[in-house]
Amino acid sequence: MTTLLQIQGVTKRFGGLQALTDVTFNLSEGQIMGLIGPNGAGKTTLFNCINGVYTPEEGKILFQGENVTGSKTYNMARRGLARTHQIVQPLNELTVQENIMAGACFGRENHNLHNAAEIANEVMDFVGLDTRTDQLAASLNVAQKKRLEMARALAARPYLLLLDEVLAGLNPSEIGEMVETVKKIRDRGITIIMIEHVMKAVMNVSDHMLVLDYGQQIAEGTPTEIANNPQVIEAYLGDPELAKKLMGDDE
Protein backbone atom coordinates (compact mmCIF):
# COMPACT_ATOMS: atom_id res chain seq x y z
CA MET A 1 0.00 0.00 0.00
CA THR A 2 1.33 3.43 -0.85
CA THR A 3 1.52 6.10 1.78
CA LEU A 4 -0.63 9.14 1.02
CA LEU A 5 0.07 11.28 4.05
CA GLN A 6 3.00 11.43 6.43
CA ILE A 7 2.87 13.48 9.62
CA GLN A 8 6.32 13.80 11.17
CA GLY A 9 6.76 15.31 14.62
CA VAL A 10 4.11 18.00 14.15
CA THR A 11 3.94 20.48 17.01
CA LYS A 12 1.54 23.42 17.17
CA ARG A 13 1.34 26.05 19.90
CA PHE A 14 -1.17 28.81 20.53
CA GLY A 15 0.74 31.19 22.78
CA GLY A 16 1.46 29.14 25.88
CA LEU A 17 -0.95 26.39 24.90
CA GLN A 18 0.59 23.29 23.38
CA ALA A 19 -2.22 22.17 21.06
CA LEU A 20 -0.21 19.42 19.33
CA THR A 21 3.00 17.79 20.55
CA ASP A 22 5.19 15.73 18.27
CA VAL A 23 2.35 14.01 16.38
CA THR A 24 3.69 11.37 14.00
CA PHE A 25 1.85 8.87 11.81
CA ASN A 26 1.53 7.58 8.26
CA LEU A 27 -1.71 7.12 6.38
CA SER A 28 -2.02 4.59 3.56
CA GLU A 29 -4.14 5.13 0.49
CA GLY A 30 -7.70 3.84 0.62
CA GLN A 31 -7.95 3.69 4.40
CA ILE A 32 -10.33 5.27 6.84
CA MET A 33 -8.50 6.59 9.86
CA GLY A 34 -10.55 7.43 12.93
CA LEU A 35 -9.18 10.33 14.95
CA ILE A 36 -10.57 10.48 18.47
CA GLY A 37 -9.84 12.23 21.73
CA PRO A 38 -11.58 14.29 24.40
CA ASN A 39 -12.69 17.87 23.76
CA GLY A 40 -9.76 20.19 23.23
CA ALA A 41 -7.39 17.32 22.46
CA GLY A 42 -6.16 19.00 19.29
CA LYS A 43 -8.02 17.01 16.65
CA THR A 44 -9.34 19.98 14.69
CA THR A 45 -5.99 21.70 15.07
CA LEU A 46 -4.35 18.69 13.42
CA PHE A 47 -6.75 19.06 10.46
CA ASN A 48 -5.95 22.74 10.31
CA CYS A 49 -2.24 21.94 10.14
CA ILE A 50 -2.75 19.35 7.42
CA ASN A 51 -4.83 21.57 5.16
CA GLY A 52 -2.76 24.70 5.69
CA VAL A 53 -4.97 26.83 7.93
CA TYR A 54 -2.08 26.77 10.43
CA THR A 55 1.62 26.19 9.93
CA PRO A 56 3.04 23.93 12.63
CA GLU A 57 5.93 25.35 14.66
CA GLU A 58 7.82 22.09 14.31
CA GLY A 59 7.60 18.99 12.18
CA LYS A 60 6.82 18.15 8.59
CA ILE A 61 3.77 17.15 6.61
CA LEU A 62 4.23 15.14 3.42
CA PHE A 63 1.35 14.66 1.00
CA GLN A 64 1.99 12.17 -1.82
CA GLY A 65 5.63 12.29 -0.81
CA GLU A 66 5.93 16.06 -1.18
CA ASN A 67 6.61 18.41 1.67
CA VAL A 68 3.52 20.56 2.03
CA THR A 69 4.19 22.04 5.46
CA GLY A 70 2.87 25.59 5.53
CA SER A 71 1.17 25.40 2.11
CA LYS A 72 -1.84 27.65 1.60
CA THR A 73 -5.25 26.05 2.01
CA TYR A 74 -6.09 26.62 -1.67
CA ASN A 75 -2.90 24.91 -2.76
CA MET A 76 -3.76 21.90 -0.61
CA ALA A 77 -7.22 21.81 -2.19
CA ARG A 78 -5.64 21.81 -5.63
CA ARG A 79 -3.35 18.98 -4.63
CA GLY A 80 -6.37 16.86 -3.84
CA LEU A 81 -7.27 17.51 -0.23
CA ALA A 82 -10.81 18.37 0.81
CA ARG A 83 -12.37 18.81 4.21
CA THR A 84 -15.53 19.49 6.10
CA HIS A 85 -15.72 21.84 9.07
CA GLN A 86 -16.80 21.03 12.59
CA ILE A 87 -18.79 24.26 12.51
CA VAL A 88 -20.48 24.15 9.12
CA GLN A 89 -19.42 26.83 6.66
CA PRO A 90 -22.12 26.98 3.99
CA LEU A 91 -22.07 29.70 1.33
CA ASN A 92 -25.39 30.94 2.63
CA GLU A 93 -26.71 33.08 -0.19
CA LEU A 94 -25.79 30.55 -2.87
CA THR A 95 -27.95 27.59 -3.77
CA VAL A 96 -27.11 24.05 -2.75
CA GLN A 97 -26.07 23.32 -6.32
CA GLU A 98 -23.85 26.40 -6.53
CA ASN A 99 -22.16 25.47 -3.25
CA ILE A 100 -21.30 22.05 -4.59
CA MET A 101 -20.30 23.37 -8.01
CA ALA A 102 -17.77 25.63 -6.30
CA GLY A 103 -16.21 22.50 -4.82
CA ALA A 104 -15.93 20.90 -8.25
CA CYS A 105 -14.75 24.07 -10.03
CA PHE A 106 -11.85 24.91 -7.80
CA GLY A 107 -10.79 21.57 -6.41
CA ARG A 108 -8.25 19.16 -7.79
CA GLU A 109 -9.85 18.72 -11.20
CA ASN A 110 -10.53 22.37 -11.89
CA HIS A 111 -13.73 21.82 -13.87
CA ASN A 112 -15.64 24.33 -15.96
CA LEU A 113 -19.15 25.33 -14.88
CA HIS A 114 -20.87 22.89 -17.21
CA ASN A 115 -19.02 19.83 -15.92
CA ALA A 116 -19.23 21.14 -12.37
CA ALA A 117 -23.01 21.26 -12.63
CA GLU A 118 -23.06 17.62 -13.70
CA ILE A 119 -20.75 16.60 -10.89
CA ALA A 120 -22.90 18.57 -8.46
CA ASN A 121 -26.01 16.73 -9.61
CA GLU A 122 -24.31 13.41 -9.20
CA VAL A 123 -22.97 14.27 -5.73
CA MET A 124 -26.35 15.62 -4.63
CA ASP A 125 -27.89 12.26 -5.49
CA PHE A 126 -25.09 10.50 -3.63
CA VAL A 127 -25.50 12.39 -0.36
CA GLY A 128 -29.28 12.77 -0.65
CA LEU A 129 -29.59 16.48 -1.35
CA ASP A 130 -31.09 16.01 -4.81
CA THR A 131 -34.43 17.53 -3.82
CA ARG A 132 -32.77 20.70 -2.56
CA THR A 133 -30.89 21.79 -5.70
CA ASP A 134 -32.20 25.33 -5.94
CA GLN A 135 -32.67 26.00 -2.26
CA LEU A 136 -30.38 28.55 -0.61
CA ALA A 137 -27.81 26.91 1.63
CA ALA A 138 -28.91 29.17 4.49
CA SER A 139 -32.31 27.50 4.50
CA LEU A 140 -31.00 23.98 5.19
CA ASN A 141 -31.21 22.38 8.63
CA VAL A 142 -28.08 21.21 10.46
CA ALA A 143 -28.13 17.66 9.15
CA GLN A 144 -28.55 18.95 5.60
CA LYS A 145 -25.77 21.47 6.06
CA LYS A 146 -23.46 18.67 7.17
CA ARG A 147 -24.37 16.79 4.02
CA LEU A 148 -23.71 19.92 2.02
CA GLU A 149 -20.23 20.22 3.53
CA MET A 150 -19.63 16.62 2.62
CA ALA A 151 -21.00 17.06 -0.89
CA ARG A 152 -18.86 20.12 -1.52
CA ALA A 153 -15.77 18.26 -0.41
CA LEU A 154 -16.64 15.21 -2.52
CA ALA A 155 -17.31 17.28 -5.62
CA ALA A 156 -13.65 18.27 -5.54
CA ARG A 157 -12.85 14.58 -6.17
CA PRO A 158 -10.10 14.62 -3.53
CA TYR A 159 -7.46 12.00 -2.82
CA LEU A 160 -7.75 12.72 0.89
CA LEU A 161 -10.93 13.75 2.69
CA LEU A 162 -10.85 15.17 6.21
CA LEU A 163 -14.19 14.81 8.01
CA ASP A 164 -14.56 16.83 11.21
CA GLU A 165 -17.44 15.50 13.30
CA VAL A 166 -19.88 14.92 10.49
CA LEU A 167 -22.04 12.85 12.84
CA ALA A 168 -22.34 15.43 15.62
CA GLY A 169 -25.85 16.72 16.07
CA LEU A 170 -27.43 14.03 13.92
CA ASN A 171 -30.14 11.68 15.18
CA PRO A 172 -29.51 7.90 15.18
CA SER A 173 -31.11 7.27 11.79
CA GLU A 174 -29.21 10.19 10.26
CA ILE A 175 -26.02 8.78 11.78
CA GLY A 176 -26.71 5.45 10.14
CA GLU A 177 -27.16 7.10 6.75
CA MET A 178 -24.04 9.19 7.13
CA VAL A 179 -21.94 6.15 8.11
CA GLU A 180 -23.14 4.36 5.00
CA THR A 181 -22.19 7.40 2.95
CA VAL A 182 -18.70 7.44 4.44
CA LYS A 183 -18.22 3.78 3.62
CA LYS A 184 -19.37 4.37 0.06
CA ILE A 185 -16.85 7.19 -0.26
CA ARG A 186 -14.07 4.92 0.88
CA ASP A 187 -15.22 2.31 -1.65
CA ARG A 188 -14.64 4.92 -4.34
CA GLY A 189 -10.98 4.87 -3.34
CA ILE A 190 -10.89 8.10 -1.37
CA THR A 191 -8.71 8.06 1.74
CA ILE A 192 -10.42 9.48 4.82
CA ILE A 193 -9.49 10.83 8.21
CA MET A 194 -12.54 11.11 10.38
CA ILE A 195 -12.75 13.00 13.65
CA GLU A 196 -15.60 11.64 15.69
CA HIS A 197 -17.03 11.50 19.18
CA VAL A 198 -19.69 8.93 18.33
CA MET A 199 -17.55 5.95 19.25
CA LYS A 200 -19.64 3.06 18.04
CA ALA A 201 -19.85 4.59 14.59
CA VAL A 202 -16.20 5.54 14.26
CA MET A 203 -15.01 2.17 15.59
CA ASN A 204 -17.28 0.52 13.09
CA VAL A 205 -15.98 2.33 9.98
CA SER A 206 -12.29 2.90 10.79
CA ASP A 207 -9.51 0.68 9.50
CA HIS A 208 -7.09 2.36 11.81
CA MET A 209 -7.39 4.75 14.73
CA LEU A 210 -5.36 7.45 16.40
CA VAL A 211 -6.06 8.92 19.83
CA LEU A 212 -5.05 12.40 20.91
CA ASP A 213 -5.16 13.71 24.46
CA TYR A 214 -3.94 17.19 25.38
CA GLY A 215 -2.14 17.34 22.06
CA GLN A 216 -0.28 14.10 22.69
CA GLN A 217 -0.72 11.06 20.56
CA ILE A 218 -1.50 8.46 23.23
CA ALA A 219 -2.46 5.46 21.13
CA GLU A 220 -2.64 4.16 17.59
CA GLY A 221 -3.98 0.89 16.23
CA THR A 222 -6.99 -1.06 15.07
CA PRO A 223 -10.38 -0.22 16.61
CA THR A 224 -10.22 -3.32 18.83
CA GLU A 225 -6.75 -2.42 20.10
CA ILE A 226 -7.90 1.12 20.84
CA ALA A 227 -11.03 0.00 22.65
CA ASN A 228 -8.94 -2.18 24.94
CA ASN A 229 -6.10 0.27 25.50
CA PRO A 230 -5.97 1.23 29.20
CA GLN A 231 -4.44 4.64 28.44
CA VAL A 232 -7.27 5.49 26.12
CA ILE A 233 -9.89 4.44 28.62
CA GLU A 234 -8.15 6.52 31.25
CA ALA A 235 -8.09 9.58 29.00
CA TYR A 236 -11.80 9.24 28.48
CA LEU A 237 -12.57 8.41 32.10
CA GLY A 238 -11.65 11.97 32.91
CA ASP A 239 -14.82 12.68 30.95
CA PRO A 240 -17.55 10.30 32.14
CA GLU A 241 -19.89 11.14 29.26
CA LEU A 242 -17.32 10.15 26.70
CA ALA A 243 -16.22 7.11 28.66
CA LYS A 244 -19.78 5.87 28.49
CA LYS A 245 -19.77 6.44 24.77
CA LEU A 246 -16.52 4.54 24.42
CA MET A 247 -18.13 1.61 26.17
CA GLY A 248 -20.58 1.54 23.32
CA ASP A 249 -23.46 3.38 24.91
CA ASP A 250 -23.98 5.89 22.12
CA GLU A 251 -27.52 6.98 22.68
Added chain:
Amino acid sequence: MKNWRNHLGLIIPILVVVGLAVWPALTDSISAREQAFTILKAVALASSLNILLGYTGYVSFGHIVFYGFGGYIGLYFLNEQGWSIWASLLIAGISAGLLAFLLGKAILRLRGGYFALATIGINEAMKALINNLDIFGGAVGMTLNFKVYKTYGGAAEALSMAFYIMAGLALASIIVSYLVRVSKFGLGLLAIRENEDAAEVMGIVAPDAKTWAYVLSAIIPGMVGMLFFFKNGNVEPHVAFPLHASIELLVMVMLGGQGTVLGPILGAFAYQGMRGYLVTSDIFKDIQLSVSGAVLLLIILFIPAGAVGWLRNRFAPLRRVLP
Protein backbone atom coordinates in the same frame (compact mmCIF):
# COMPACT_ATOMS: atom_id res chain seq x y z
CA MET B 1 -30.14 31.89 -27.67
CA LYS B 2 -32.25 28.73 -27.75
CA ASN B 3 -34.13 29.82 -24.72
CA TRP B 4 -34.32 33.58 -24.52
CA ARG B 5 -35.72 33.43 -21.00
CA ASN B 6 -32.40 32.20 -19.68
CA HIS B 7 -30.78 35.36 -20.98
CA LEU B 8 -33.35 37.81 -19.62
CA GLY B 9 -30.80 38.89 -17.06
CA LEU B 10 -28.73 40.28 -19.90
CA ILE B 11 -31.48 41.24 -22.33
CA ILE B 12 -33.39 43.51 -19.95
CA PRO B 13 -30.33 45.57 -18.94
CA ILE B 14 -29.25 45.91 -22.57
CA LEU B 15 -32.72 47.11 -23.58
CA VAL B 16 -32.65 49.65 -20.79
CA VAL B 17 -29.33 51.08 -21.92
CA VAL B 18 -30.20 51.05 -25.61
CA GLY B 19 -33.46 52.77 -24.75
CA LEU B 20 -31.59 55.47 -22.87
CA ALA B 21 -29.15 55.88 -25.73
CA VAL B 22 -31.81 56.44 -28.42
CA TRP B 23 -34.27 58.40 -26.31
CA PRO B 24 -32.54 61.85 -26.75
CA ALA B 25 -32.29 61.37 -30.52
CA LEU B 26 -35.98 60.47 -30.68
CA THR B 27 -37.04 63.46 -28.63
CA ASP B 28 -34.36 65.62 -30.21
CA SER B 29 -33.81 67.30 -26.89
CA ILE B 30 -30.49 68.48 -25.45
CA SER B 31 -31.80 68.36 -21.92
CA ALA B 32 -32.98 64.78 -22.42
CA ARG B 33 -29.47 63.98 -23.58
CA GLU B 34 -27.96 65.57 -20.50
CA GLN B 35 -30.27 63.56 -18.27
CA ALA B 36 -29.60 60.35 -20.14
CA PHE B 37 -25.86 61.04 -20.00
CA THR B 38 -25.99 61.34 -16.22
CA ILE B 39 -27.94 58.11 -15.88
CA LEU B 40 -25.69 56.19 -18.27
CA LYS B 41 -22.66 57.42 -16.38
CA ALA B 42 -24.23 56.24 -13.12
CA VAL B 43 -25.09 52.88 -14.68
CA ALA B 44 -21.50 52.38 -15.86
CA LEU B 45 -20.02 53.33 -12.48
CA ALA B 46 -22.53 51.44 -10.34
CA SER B 47 -22.31 48.27 -12.45
CA SER B 48 -18.54 48.36 -12.17
CA LEU B 49 -18.58 48.91 -8.43
CA ASN B 50 -21.01 46.00 -8.13
CA ILE B 51 -18.30 43.58 -9.27
CA LEU B 52 -16.33 44.40 -6.15
CA LEU B 53 -19.13 45.27 -3.75
CA GLY B 54 -21.88 42.93 -4.86
CA TYR B 55 -20.04 39.90 -6.17
CA THR B 56 -16.91 39.91 -4.03
CA GLY B 57 -18.36 41.48 -0.88
CA TYR B 58 -15.72 44.19 -0.44
CA VAL B 59 -17.17 47.59 0.36
CA SER B 60 -15.23 50.34 -1.35
CA PHE B 61 -16.05 53.81 -0.09
CA GLY B 62 -13.51 55.38 -2.38
CA HIS B 63 -14.26 53.86 -5.74
CA ILE B 64 -14.36 57.27 -7.36
CA VAL B 65 -10.55 57.32 -7.13
CA PHE B 66 -10.43 55.25 -10.34
CA TYR B 67 -12.72 57.67 -12.10
CA GLY B 68 -10.56 60.59 -11.03
CA PHE B 69 -7.20 58.97 -11.64
CA GLY B 70 -8.07 57.35 -14.97
CA GLY B 71 -9.79 60.55 -16.03
CA TYR B 72 -6.79 62.69 -15.22
CA ILE B 73 -4.37 60.41 -17.04
CA GLY B 74 -6.63 60.15 -20.09
CA LEU B 75 -7.24 63.88 -20.28
CA TYR B 76 -3.54 64.56 -19.92
CA PHE B 77 -2.72 62.44 -22.96
CA LEU B 78 -5.63 63.88 -24.94
CA ASN B 79 -4.84 67.47 -24.08
CA GLU B 80 -1.10 67.68 -23.62
CA GLN B 81 0.14 64.83 -25.82
CA GLY B 82 -2.34 65.11 -28.64
CA TRP B 83 -3.59 61.53 -28.43
CA SER B 84 -6.92 60.65 -30.02
CA ILE B 85 -9.94 60.27 -27.77
CA TRP B 86 -9.88 56.52 -28.35
CA ALA B 87 -6.27 56.10 -27.33
CA SER B 88 -6.88 58.40 -24.37
CA LEU B 89 -9.86 56.33 -23.25
CA LEU B 90 -7.75 53.24 -23.50
CA ILE B 91 -4.94 54.68 -21.42
CA ALA B 92 -7.48 55.96 -18.89
CA GLY B 93 -8.89 52.47 -18.47
CA ILE B 94 -5.49 50.84 -18.34
CA SER B 95 -4.10 53.24 -15.78
CA ALA B 96 -7.17 52.86 -13.55
CA GLY B 97 -6.85 49.08 -13.82
CA LEU B 98 -3.16 49.24 -13.04
CA LEU B 99 -3.81 51.42 -10.02
CA ALA B 100 -6.38 48.90 -8.79
CA PHE B 101 -3.93 46.08 -9.34
CA LEU B 102 -1.25 47.74 -7.21
CA LEU B 103 -3.69 48.93 -4.55
CA GLY B 104 -5.30 45.52 -4.48
CA LYS B 105 -2.03 43.85 -3.61
CA ALA B 106 -1.73 46.23 -0.68
CA ILE B 107 -5.22 46.59 0.77
CA LEU B 108 -7.32 43.61 -0.34
CA ARG B 109 -5.92 41.59 2.54
CA LEU B 110 -7.87 43.91 4.84
CA ARG B 111 -11.36 42.79 5.62
CA GLY B 112 -14.63 44.51 6.36
CA GLY B 113 -14.44 48.00 7.76
CA TYR B 114 -10.65 48.17 7.50
CA PHE B 115 -10.80 47.78 3.74
CA ALA B 116 -13.55 50.39 3.49
CA LEU B 117 -11.48 52.83 5.54
CA ALA B 118 -8.40 52.21 3.45
CA THR B 119 -10.30 53.02 0.25
CA ILE B 120 -11.36 56.39 1.68
CA GLY B 121 -7.77 57.11 2.67
CA ILE B 122 -6.54 56.28 -0.80
CA ASN B 123 -9.03 58.58 -2.47
CA GLU B 124 -8.04 61.47 -0.22
CA ALA B 125 -4.32 60.74 -0.65
CA MET B 126 -4.71 60.66 -4.42
CA LYS B 127 -6.59 63.95 -4.41
CA ALA B 128 -3.80 65.55 -2.36
CA LEU B 129 -1.14 64.11 -4.64
CA ILE B 130 -2.77 65.35 -7.86
CA ASN B 131 -3.30 68.70 -6.19
CA ASN B 132 0.47 69.01 -5.98
CA LEU B 133 1.45 67.68 -9.38
CA ASP B 134 2.36 70.46 -11.76
CA ILE B 135 2.02 68.38 -14.91
CA PHE B 136 -1.65 67.95 -14.03
CA GLY B 137 -2.09 71.64 -13.31
CA GLY B 138 -1.97 71.34 -9.53
CA ALA B 139 -4.93 72.82 -7.68
CA VAL B 140 -6.17 74.61 -10.81
CA GLY B 141 -6.44 71.40 -12.79
CA MET B 142 -6.47 71.16 -16.58
CA THR B 143 -8.63 72.91 -19.12
CA LEU B 144 -9.32 71.23 -22.40
CA ASN B 145 -7.76 72.91 -25.39
CA PHE B 146 -10.63 74.01 -27.62
CA LYS B 147 -8.78 72.60 -30.63
CA VAL B 148 -9.52 69.13 -29.33
CA TYR B 149 -13.26 69.57 -29.91
CA LYS B 150 -12.53 70.80 -33.42
CA THR B 151 -10.86 67.51 -34.25
CA TYR B 152 -14.23 65.91 -33.62
CA GLY B 153 -16.28 68.35 -35.68
CA GLY B 154 -16.78 71.12 -33.14
CA ALA B 155 -18.23 71.30 -29.64
CA ALA B 156 -21.76 70.19 -30.54
CA GLU B 157 -20.56 67.16 -32.47
CA ALA B 158 -18.01 66.29 -29.79
CA LEU B 159 -20.62 66.40 -27.04
CA SER B 160 -22.97 64.23 -29.01
CA MET B 161 -20.14 61.78 -29.62
CA ALA B 162 -19.32 61.78 -25.89
CA PHE B 163 -22.91 60.82 -25.21
CA TYR B 164 -22.78 57.80 -27.48
CA ILE B 165 -19.41 56.72 -26.10
CA MET B 166 -20.91 56.92 -22.62
CA ALA B 167 -23.76 54.70 -23.79
CA GLY B 168 -21.13 52.30 -25.11
CA LEU B 169 -19.32 52.28 -21.77
CA ALA B 170 -22.56 51.66 -19.90
CA LEU B 171 -23.30 48.78 -22.24
CA ALA B 172 -19.79 47.40 -21.80
CA SER B 173 -20.08 47.61 -18.02
CA ILE B 174 -23.29 45.61 -18.11
CA ILE B 175 -21.92 42.96 -20.40
CA VAL B 176 -18.80 42.62 -18.25
CA SER B 177 -20.93 42.44 -15.13
CA TYR B 178 -23.13 39.75 -16.66
CA LEU B 179 -20.23 37.70 -18.00
CA VAL B 180 -18.51 37.80 -14.62
CA ARG B 181 -21.70 36.88 -12.82
CA VAL B 182 -22.35 33.76 -14.89
CA SER B 183 -18.71 32.63 -15.11
CA LYS B 184 -16.62 30.31 -13.01
CA PHE B 185 -14.56 33.31 -11.95
CA GLY B 186 -17.81 34.91 -10.74
CA LEU B 187 -18.74 31.81 -8.75
CA GLY B 188 -15.36 32.10 -7.04
CA LEU B 189 -16.09 35.75 -6.20
CA LEU B 190 -19.49 34.89 -4.76
CA ALA B 191 -17.88 32.18 -2.65
CA ILE B 192 -15.38 34.74 -1.34
CA ARG B 193 -18.24 37.10 -0.53
CA GLU B 194 -20.07 34.40 1.41
CA ASN B 195 -17.11 33.01 3.31
CA GLU B 196 -13.57 33.82 2.27
CA ASP B 197 -11.87 31.22 4.47
CA ALA B 198 -14.18 28.44 3.32
CA ALA B 199 -13.66 29.57 -0.28
CA GLU B 200 -9.90 29.20 0.08
CA VAL B 201 -10.33 25.77 1.63
CA MET B 202 -12.27 24.82 -1.51
CA GLY B 203 -9.32 25.85 -3.65
CA ILE B 204 -10.26 29.39 -4.65
CA VAL B 205 -7.13 31.52 -4.78
CA ALA B 206 -8.82 34.42 -3.05
CA PRO B 207 -5.93 36.94 -3.23
CA ASP B 208 -5.78 36.61 -7.03
CA ALA B 209 -9.53 36.50 -7.56
CA LYS B 210 -10.05 39.60 -5.44
CA THR B 211 -7.32 41.47 -7.25
CA TRP B 212 -8.85 40.73 -10.65
CA ALA B 213 -12.29 41.70 -9.40
CA TYR B 214 -10.84 44.99 -8.20
CA VAL B 215 -9.10 45.59 -11.53
CA LEU B 216 -12.26 44.81 -13.49
CA SER B 217 -14.27 47.14 -11.30
CA ALA B 218 -11.80 49.98 -11.91
CA ILE B 219 -11.23 49.98 -15.68
CA ILE B 220 -14.56 51.34 -16.90
CA PRO B 221 -14.73 53.99 -14.16
CA GLY B 222 -11.35 55.25 -15.38
CA MET B 223 -12.73 55.59 -18.90
CA VAL B 224 -15.94 57.19 -17.66
CA GLY B 225 -13.87 59.79 -15.79
CA MET B 226 -11.88 60.64 -18.88
CA LEU B 227 -15.04 60.98 -20.97
CA PHE B 228 -16.75 63.13 -18.40
CA PHE B 229 -13.81 65.53 -18.14
CA PHE B 230 -13.64 65.66 -21.93
CA LYS B 231 -17.29 66.63 -22.07
CA ASN B 232 -16.89 69.06 -19.18
CA GLY B 233 -13.91 70.72 -20.83
CA ASN B 234 -11.88 70.83 -17.64
CA VAL B 235 -10.93 68.92 -14.52
CA GLU B 236 -9.94 69.92 -11.00
CA PRO B 237 -8.91 67.71 -8.09
CA HIS B 238 -12.08 68.26 -6.10
CA VAL B 239 -14.22 67.50 -9.16
CA ALA B 240 -12.27 64.35 -9.93
CA PHE B 241 -12.21 62.80 -6.45
CA PRO B 242 -15.50 63.72 -4.73
CA LEU B 243 -15.97 61.35 -1.81
CA HIS B 244 -19.72 61.93 -1.78
CA ALA B 245 -19.93 60.52 -5.31
CA SER B 246 -18.45 57.26 -4.01
CA ILE B 247 -21.16 57.12 -1.42
CA GLU B 248 -23.85 57.90 -3.97
CA LEU B 249 -22.60 54.92 -5.98
CA LEU B 250 -22.94 52.72 -2.92
CA VAL B 251 -26.52 53.91 -2.49
CA MET B 252 -27.30 53.05 -6.12
CA VAL B 253 -25.87 49.55 -5.87
CA MET B 254 -27.53 48.84 -2.53
CA LEU B 255 -30.84 50.32 -3.63
CA GLY B 256 -31.13 48.23 -6.77
CA GLY B 257 -29.62 45.12 -5.30
CA GLN B 258 -25.97 44.33 -4.81
CA GLY B 259 -24.70 41.17 -6.43
CA THR B 260 -27.29 41.15 -9.22
CA VAL B 261 -26.71 42.32 -12.80
CA LEU B 262 -29.90 44.33 -13.06
CA GLY B 263 -29.82 45.80 -9.55
CA PRO B 264 -27.20 48.53 -10.00
CA ILE B 265 -28.88 49.64 -13.24
CA LEU B 266 -32.25 50.08 -11.59
CA GLY B 267 -30.50 51.65 -8.61
CA ALA B 268 -28.73 54.16 -10.86
CA PHE B 269 -32.03 55.04 -12.49
CA ALA B 270 -33.92 55.38 -9.25
CA TYR B 271 -31.18 57.32 -7.52
CA GLN B 272 -30.68 59.78 -10.37
CA GLY B 273 -34.44 60.22 -10.56
CA MET B 274 -34.61 60.95 -6.85
CA ARG B 275 -31.61 63.23 -7.03
CA GLY B 276 -33.07 65.12 -9.97
CA TYR B 277 -36.20 65.73 -7.96
CA LEU B 278 -34.34 66.71 -4.78
CA VAL B 279 -31.94 69.23 -6.31
CA THR B 280 -34.77 71.06 -8.01
CA SER B 281 -37.01 71.04 -4.95
CA ASP B 282 -36.93 74.14 -2.74
CA ILE B 283 -37.10 72.16 0.46
CA PHE B 284 -34.52 69.48 -0.28
CA LYS B 285 -31.99 71.09 -2.58
CA ASP B 286 -29.50 71.91 0.18
CA ILE B 287 -29.86 68.65 2.03
CA GLN B 288 -29.82 66.33 -0.97
CA LEU B 289 -26.85 64.34 0.37
CA SER B 290 -28.44 63.93 3.78
CA VAL B 291 -31.46 62.44 2.08
CA SER B 292 -29.18 60.03 0.23
CA GLY B 293 -27.59 59.06 3.53
CA ALA B 294 -30.99 58.43 5.04
CA VAL B 295 -31.96 56.31 2.04
CA LEU B 296 -28.82 54.21 2.47
CA LEU B 297 -29.65 53.71 6.13
CA LEU B 298 -33.21 52.65 5.35
CA ILE B 299 -32.05 50.17 2.71
CA ILE B 300 -29.49 48.60 5.03
CA LEU B 301 -32.07 48.30 7.78
CA PHE B 302 -35.07 47.10 5.81
CA ILE B 303 -34.10 45.70 2.43
CA PRO B 304 -30.39 44.84 2.68
CA ALA B 305 -30.65 42.76 -0.50
CA GLY B 306 -31.91 45.77 -2.50
CA ALA B 307 -34.90 45.76 -4.84
CA VAL B 308 -33.78 43.02 -7.24
CA GLY B 309 -32.31 40.97 -4.40
CA TRP B 310 -35.59 41.24 -2.56
CA LEU B 311 -37.49 40.00 -5.60
CA ARG B 312 -35.06 37.11 -6.02
CA ASN B 313 -35.53 36.13 -2.40
CA ARG B 314 -39.29 36.40 -2.65
CA PHE B 315 -39.71 34.54 -5.92
CA ALA B 316 -37.31 31.64 -6.24
CA PRO B 317 -37.86 31.12 -10.01
CA LEU B 318 -36.46 34.62 -10.61
CA ARG B 319 -33.08 33.44 -9.34
CA ARG B 320 -32.44 31.63 -12.59
CA VAL B 321 -33.82 34.42 -14.74
CA LEU B 322 -32.19 37.41 -13.06
CA PRO B 323 -28.61 36.50 -12.12
